[in-house]
Amino acid sequence: PSPAPSPLLDGLNAEQAAAVTLPDAHALILAGAGSGKTRVLTTRIAWLLHMGRVSPGGILAVTFTNKAAREMQARLGAMLPLNIRGMWMGTFHGLCNRMLRAHHQAAQLPATFQILDMQDQQSAIKRLIKQFGVDEERFPPKQVMWFINGCKEEGMRPGDVSVRDEESRKKVELYQLYQDQCQREGVVDFAELLLRSYELLRDHAPIRDHYQRRFRHILVDEFQDTNRLQYLWLKQLAGTGSSVFAVGDDDQSIYAFRGARVGNMADFVREFDVQHQIKLEENYRSHGHILDSANALIAHNTQRLGKNLRTAQGAGEPVRVFEAPSDLAEAAWLVDEMKHLSRDDGVPLHEIAVLYRSNAQSRVIETALAQSGLAYRVYGGLRFFERAEIKHALAYLRLLETPSDDTSFLRVVNFPARGIGARSIEALQTQARALGLPLYTAAKGMTGRAGTLLQSFVALIEVMREQAQGLSLREVVDLMLEQSGLVEHYRGERDGGDRIENLQELASAAEAFVRLEGFHTDQAALPTTSEGVTLTQGLASQGLSGDALDQAMLESRDAPGGQPAPDYVDLDTGETLSPLAAFLTHAALEAGDNQAQAGQDAVQLMTVHASKGLEFDVVFITGLEEGLFPHENSAADTAGLEEERRLMYVAITRARQRLYLSHTQTRLLHGQSRYNFRSRFLDEVPSECVQWLTPKSGGFGSGVGASLAHGGQYGRMPAWSKDSGFGRSASNAYPGQPAWSAPNLTNAPLERPPVQTSAGQALRAGMQVFHNKFGEGKVLAVEGSGTDGKAQVSFTRHGTKWLSLAVAKLTVVE
Ligand code: ATP
Numbered sequence: 126p127s128p129a130p131s132p133l134l135d136g137l138n139a140e141q142a143a144a145v146t147l148p149d150a151h152a153l154i155l156a157g158a159g160s161g162k163t164r165v166l167t168t169r170i171a172w173l174l175h176m177g178r179v180s181p182g183g184i185l186a187v188t189f190t191n192k193a194a195r196e197m198q199a200r201l202g203a204m205l206p207l208n209i210r211g212m213w214m215g216t217f218h219g220l221c222n223r224m225l226r227a228h229h230q231a232a233q234l235p236a237t238f239q240i241l242d243m244q245d246q247q248s249a250i251k252r253l254i255k256q257f258g259v260d261e262e263r264f265p266p267k268q269v270m271w272f273i274n275g276c277k278e279e280g281m282r283p284g285d286v287s288v289r290d291e292e293s294r295k296k297v298e299l300y301q302l303y304q305d306q307c308q309r310e311g312v313v314d315f316a317e318l319l320l321r322s323y324e325l326l327r328d329h330a331p332i333r334d335h336y337q338r339r340f341r342h343i344l345v346d347e348f349q350d351t352n353r354l355q356y357l358w359l360k361q362l363a364g365t366g367s368s369v370f371a372v373g374d375d376d377q378s379i380y381a382f383r384g385a386r387v388g389n390m391a392d393f394v395r396e397f398d399v400q401h402q403i404k405l406e407e408n409y410r411s412h413g414h415i416l417d418s419a420n421a422l423i424a425h426n427t428q429r430l431g432k433n434l435r436t437a438q439g440a441g442e443p444v445r446v447f448e449a450p451s452d453l454a455e456a457a458w459l460v461d462e463m464k465h466l467s468r469d470d471g472v473p474l475h476e477i478a479v480l481y482r483s484n485a486q487s488r489v490i491e492t493a494l495a496q497s498g499l500a501y502r503v504y505g506g507l508r509f510f511e512r513a514e515i516k517h518a519l520a521y522l523r524l525l526e527t528p529s530d531d532t533s534f535l536r537v538v539n540f541p542a543r544g545i546g547a548r549s550i551e552a553l554q555t556q557a558r559a560l561g562l563p564l565y566t567a568a569k570g571m572t573g574r575a576g577t578l579l580q581s582f583v584a585l586i587e588v589m590r591e592q593a594q595g596l597s598l599r600e601v602v603d604l605m606l607e608q609s610g611l612v613e614h615y616r617g618e619r620d621g622g623d624r625i626e627n628l629q630e631l632a633s634a635a636e637a638f639v640r641l642e643g644f645h646t647d648q649a650a651l652p653t654t655s656e657g658v659t660l661t662q663g664l665a666s667q668g669l670s671g672d673a674l675d676q677a678m679l680e681s682r683d684a685p686g687g688q689p690a691p692d693y694v695d696l697d698t699g700e701t702l703s704p705l706a707a708f709l710t711h712a713a714l715e716a717g718d719n720q721a722q723a724g725q726d727a728v729q730l731m732t733v734h735a736s737k738g739l740e741f742d743v744v745f746i747t748g749l750e751e752g753l754f755p756h757e758n759s760a761a762d763t764a765g766l767e768e769e770r771r772l773m774y775v776a777i778t779r780a781r782q783r784l785y786l787s788h789t790q791t792r793l794l795h796g797q798s799r800y801n802f803r804s805r806f807l808d809e810v811p812s813e814c815v816q817w818l819t820p821k822s823g824g825f826g827s828g829v830g831a832s833l834a835h836g837g838q839y840g841r842m843p844a845w846s847k848d849s850g851f852g853r854s855a856s857n858a859y860p861g862q863p864a865w866s867a868p869n870l871t872n873a874p875l876e877r878p879p880v881q882t883s884a885g886q887a888l889r890a891g892m893q894v895f896h897n898k899f900g901e902g903k904v905l906a907v908e909g910s911g912t913d914g915k916a917q918v919s920f921t922r923h924g925t926k927w928l929s930l931a932v933a934k935l936t937v938v939e
């Protein structure tokens with residue numbers, strides 16, 4: 126039957142429209158980057174609602190980030206005059222959290238369970254390892270953490286893990302201890318959110334039945350990056366009346382290292398008996414040269430399901446490649462380029478993205494940006510909610526909410542310093558263990574000087590909790606900032622200014638959260654008992670939990686209704702989380718979003734991983750060097766290398782109009798200077814698509830010497846064409862330089878100052894030189910230009926060395 130016409134379908138191509146209007150049945154949309162998968166998924170939701178095939182409460186949609194969920198929600202809100210609060214839309218973690226909040230008793234969790242991020246998790250494990258006298262060298266906390274998370278992602282509890290040897294026995298033992306500790310403290314880590322939620326559905330038929338009836342349509346974006354457990358969770362949720370609509374791209378599977386299984390796609394088709402598979406082959410995002418580059422690159426992978434992508438847009442500009450002598454020069458060039466883009470071409474800063482393989486690369490770029498005065502925003506790295514001062518503040522808030530949270534207790538019991546030493550804390554831990562009590566409670570029974578100090582800390586928290594009664598969330602945060610001594614502490618620090626600003630930002634974030642989530646600011650933010658385990662009843666009376674949709678449905682087993690379901694409601698009691706508890710959950714789940722700078726027009730810096738699903742007019746991919754990208758940890762085997770290549774494919778396909786690729790000859794990374802071959806990926810991009818801004822040096826594997834002989838100088842480069850999508854005229858880009866006209870992509874030779882000694886003598890490979898300490902030697906290679914250069918010299922007596930020519934006292938002998 127032909128689908129009913131709807132304005133929602135306007136502008137979609139035939140395959141997209143077919144996907145949007147598929148009948149109620151399982152479907153897989155397998156398509157390359159920028160082909161409109163996310164757009165199709167969003168439009169399908171709108172279409173289903175518009176056609177009355179389902180109510181908002183009957184939809185569950187999984188997105189890759191919280192940000193994506195918000196954007197999708199906003200777009201839907203704009204398309205439809207419907208209240209869509211009843212829809213479940215978010216990340217796997219966010220949705221599992223919501224489910225566990227609603228059924229915490231069945232899931233055997235306290236109502237106010239707290240979420241541990243990776244940092245907290247690692248320190249909790251470290252604490253255990255110390256406590257049980259396990260050898261930290263043999264069992265590094267981080268490794269144990271990956272082991273535990275790996276087990277959980279496979280759906281395994283300690284009892285399910287097969288023990289092979291002494292080492293695995295120990296690890297399983299630690300897993301068990303860790304699990305018990307979390308249960309005692311009422312905390313869950315990220316992997317636990319999923320596992321617990323999966324077990325909840327698996328083991329509680331009424332709850333499973335309820336959700337299976339409720340969610341008639343389950344839609345999953347970025348399906349290629351689901352792991353085993355997420356797949357099993359979806360399987361539990363999908364009942365006989367549900368349709369799962371999965372969209373994905375096997376070429377963009379980049380989370381294998383975290384357990385993602387591309388195989389889930391094939392399993393899905395088989396196990397769900399998928400009848401509808403649609404391919405989208407038109408790319409709407411990128412210009413031709415960019416897309417051709419991506420296609421050619423990914424063709425080097427052997428493990429592919431095979432797809433084609435074409436674009437109706439013209440070839441556009443060539444992909445620009447730049448070679449810098451050093452990471453500093455790369456950053457300087459970036460900034461220079463961005464200034465031109467912004468000032469001369471009118472590109473908004475937020476349409477410019479700088480991508481890198483490793484977080485460590487961002488520092489140099491950030492420094493250059495900060496000096497240039499260009500606004501920028503970093504995603505990932507040390508995120509707002511992960512900063513030390515914010516974590517300290519959150520720990521205080523968590524203690525107000527959940528005193529049994531030992532991780533938070535330990536974080537702030539002596540921060541700011543209160544004279545409570547490591548010894549006292551050890552004594553307290555021993556005591557708490559012996560009595561089976563949380564540290565907070567055990568502190569009340571401690572004696573001596575340590576006891577007095579510990580009790581005054583507990584008193585501080587209790588007084589705060591008392592004073593917080595009746596205050597809004599923002600006021601509670603302000604109160605905590607003053608009373609805890611945090612602000613005062615940072616005021617006394619030399620570089621504490623930023624930290625204080627961040628703390629103030631936390632207060633603003635709290636206020637914004639209350640507004641967004643629809644909490645009323647005049648509600649009591651805190652539980653009413655001093656132990657903090659009971660929730661405030663205030664919210665229930667203010668109408669937030671009155672219409673507990675799921676509660677009603679669980680009882681009546683009714684068809685899905687359309688009322689909004691509150692986000693944090695306890696379905697056993699009808700209680701709603703306090704704004705504070707909800708905010709703490711939000712802080713743990715949304716660590717990725719830096720709200721502090723949202724809305725500001727700023728250049729976007731992020732890792733390639735974090736860029737998935739996003740798009741920008743201009744993209745810079747930096748650090749294209751062997752060992753860095755592809756990363757040395759992954760390049761050893763084919764599977765690792767192919768995943769790196771998929772990462773590169775993701776990176777390239779983020780760009781709409783202009784793409785820059787850059788690599789450097791030397792880079793200071795992790796305190797070490799490295800001399801780099803350019804990435805093989807640069808050679809996998811067809812030369813017809815590429816314009817070298819610096820002369821192309823010897824290819825991958827051709828030797829440092831050969832490649833360095835043409836060292837780059839970033840100040841001197843050709844301007845681009847008049848056909849530029851941004852309309853900058855070639856003549857004013859770099860005055861005095863020859864303009865190149867696309868599509869003629871010949872690499873015009875560039876004049877560069879020769880590499881020179883500090884005395885001004887030109888230096889070439891093969892020359893005999895004299896150094897006043899190392900004696901005679903022969904130049905093997907030179908890099909860089911002018912006196913900024915470096916030379917590799919083989920000395921007769923002292924072996925081969927790299928020398929910085931600005932510093933080395935080198936004279937040419939012949
Ligand atoms: P990725 O694999 O990177 O996640 P995707 O397949 O999800 O990409 P979208 O982000 O949905 O692709 O779409 C890419 C861009 O193309 C978006 O800007 C989107 O609005 C646009 N687009 C998609 N379909 C069409 C269409 N039919 N007409 C015009 N623009 C479209």
Ligand code: MG
Pocket residue numbers: 162163164346738
């Ligand atoms: Mg997408």
